[in-house]
Amino acid sequence: MTEPAALSPASFISGNTPDAPRSDIPGLLEALAADLQSLDYTVDGVARLLGESASEALNRDQLIPALIATGSAAGGENATALLAAVVRLFLLAQTQQPATLDAAFPTLRTEGLVTLGLVQHADDGVSAMVDLRPYSWEGGAEVSAGDDAVDTSTVELWVASDLAAHQRPGVLRHDHVLGIGQASTTLVQATIRRPVSRALDLGTGCGIQTFHLLQHATHVTATDISERALAFTRFNLLLNAASLHLDPSNPEARVTLRLGSLLEPVAEEAFDLVVSNPPFVITPRSLDLSAPNQFTYRDGGLPGDEIVSSLIRGLPTILAPGGTVQMLGNWEISAGTSWEERPQSWVSPDTDVWIIQREQLGPDLYAETWLRDASESRDHGRYQEAYAAYLQDFASRDVSGIGFGMVWLRRPAGAGGRVIERFEEITYPIEQPVGPHLGAAVERSDWLVANDLATAHLVVADDVTEERHQRPGAEHPGVILLRQGAGLRRTNLLSTELAGFVSACDGDLSVGQIIGALIALLGGENGFDAATFRSALLTEVGNLVRDGFLLPA
Known part of the structure; x- marks a missing residue:
């Protein structure tokens, strides 16, 4: 086994963070990528193995159809059986035998998977410690920094995150690193892709927004309050270095990882584009929300919707002229008021703004959604206490609804002031990805002014x-x-x-x-x-x- 190699003296995020995949052994990462590619462990390869119905069920976090589909293919050492074993290991959280994994990963072997922190030995075989899944999108370089040519190639990646609620028993760990979910893909689809010099992914999680930003930004800064999340991002970046056009010996030439809360890690800097899927969940103040008891991927640690309001107020201050912000968020709606009243009050009058509310929930449905999200319903006493706390917290502020939606902000490039001010509710299905259409709408608004x-x-x-x-x-x-x-x-x-x-x-x-x-x-x-x-x-x-x-x- 090769000795861990230091990737750059500028990188403060350790490649050997506890309870996170290791990214400090380049030879093992290269072997892992080669073995996964040989297995056809890709989005299309897994879809062909499972079939349409089981694939769609798995996308809804329902495992049984995929267990049945892979069970019929399991056994033996042919290509289909080995792919089925890897799907059962990383996507369905089913224990596998070392001999099977040795055959599936002939270069890396089982011990290589153990060394990287992806699996562990168990009494009945080898179990997954992470969810490692294929991810892809069309139009590799949606736009290339400094080059307006459109690339329609497919980007194929493998993305590691913590095992989710449907893959493991009990309540999630409080420093859970979220995988690719509905909210993150919503932001990916909504982001307006244009060539930029400097981009910021605030609250990177497992790194999904950074992966896309690297296709059209010269340099990306990714921040998170969780060192484990940054370690997962680092692992994912280096595992997919070739597809993301990174030099694995000097990734900081294109990506900087920074630990810290909200704008602290990037104060006094200026970015052309900021994207953020922040921890916007509104959590009751009556619960114990000291740092060890927060779910860092979703709980911002501030009362009510202050995490979103603080970002809407603060993010324009780190934008270069003409720079934009795209983020997701929640906002409270007080009884007897329109939904846009609070978000409207957060936006500086010299900032362009377009906020689209996509959904509105009552306090009870909101509580059920987020208690279910972290599997807190598995602890009956905790569930009852937390549910009541949600309702009491919202009632204390006379909140009748909670809105969810997409936020676009821009720092005007000239001295003319605000050009766009739009607050609208669109709850019906829209075309995805919607980013190109949002970008065209912004261009039309600018055209009308000019x-x-x-x-x-x-x-x-x-x-x-x-x-x-x-x-x-x-x-x-x-x-x-x-x-x-x-x-x-x-x-x-x-x-x-x-x-x-x-x-x-x-x-x-x-x-x-x-x-x-x-x-x-x-x-x-x-x-x-x-x-x-x-x-x-x-x-x-x-x-x-x-x-x-x-x-x-």
Whole structure:
């Protein structure tokens, strides 16, 4: 076995952190990657092994169909049987025999897995200490820093995290390192990908946001309050160094890992892009939330929704001009108020903001969701105490609901001040990934500020359709709708005049010319005010452009 190699004197995160995979033995990491590749332990390879139904069930954290599927393939040393053994070990948390793992990992062997901290010897064989799963996405370099060329290749990675609640008994450990879950993929899909020099992944966890940032950022700083989380991130980065275009002997050339809370590790710095899936869960203050009793992956340690409010207030201060923030968050909704009232109060008036609420839960459903998340329901006494504490805590602040959604912030590049201020609720299914559509919407908002809409030539977007509804025998439709088939999939109710305007948008006439034609057509009506009509219609047309129904020709 080779001696651990120091990767860089600048790296303070140990490659041999207790209870975390080791990343300080390059030879073993290379052997692990080679053996996993030979096994076809990839997203597609596992899906072919399990079949569609069992794969979908596993994505819902249901193990039984996958256990049945792999059980029929287990036994022997052919390629299918060895892949099934590895799936059962790392994804289904089933003990395997050393001889089977020696065959599945002919270069690394079982003892190599033990040395890396991925498995341990048990009375009945070898058991997994981590969840190690394949992860991939299309468009490897979604955009490449300094190069606008689009790369449609597939990035294949293996990502280690702690075993989840469905893979292990009991309540999760308080320094649990979360794997790739729904919230993290939501942020991945929502992030606007553009070439940037410096990016920050605040609260990196197992590193998923950093993996994606490396595809379009020259350098990424990843922070976390948990040293174990940073150790998992370091392991994942070095295991996948080739796919992530990292030099394993000098990873700090592109990635810096820093230990600390919130903005402390990056104070006085400036970033072009910040992404964060912070520990935003609102946890009752009446519970013992001293550091040892927090679930660090979700509990921010601040009262109510202060973790999110502090980030929305503070993150713009570490943005370079034109820099953006994309994060997820919760916010409390007081009885008798609109959901956006609190988030709106957190945003500086000189910061661009777009917050989309995707879900709203009552205090009882919120408590059930997060108690189930950490498997606290397995301890009946603890569950009852914590459930009551949630309800009492929310009642003490007259909270009737808790919102969840996506936050986009920008520090304006110039002196013109805020350009975008949007607070909207979209709870229906949207197209994923939505990031490209959010980016296009931001560009359209900037375009509206920079251009004279009246002189512009517009066309109807390709994904837009029109619906007309009228009662039988009616001369004219009572309802005219524009619908988007892509992106945020909005629906817009049109007046007859606005519908007439849209029908004329083929790029030939300017906005002013089309409005002029409508004024000439309607000018004979009693009480018609041309100036008021023009102003109102221009506003409505601007909204259609902003939302992507109409586009500059």
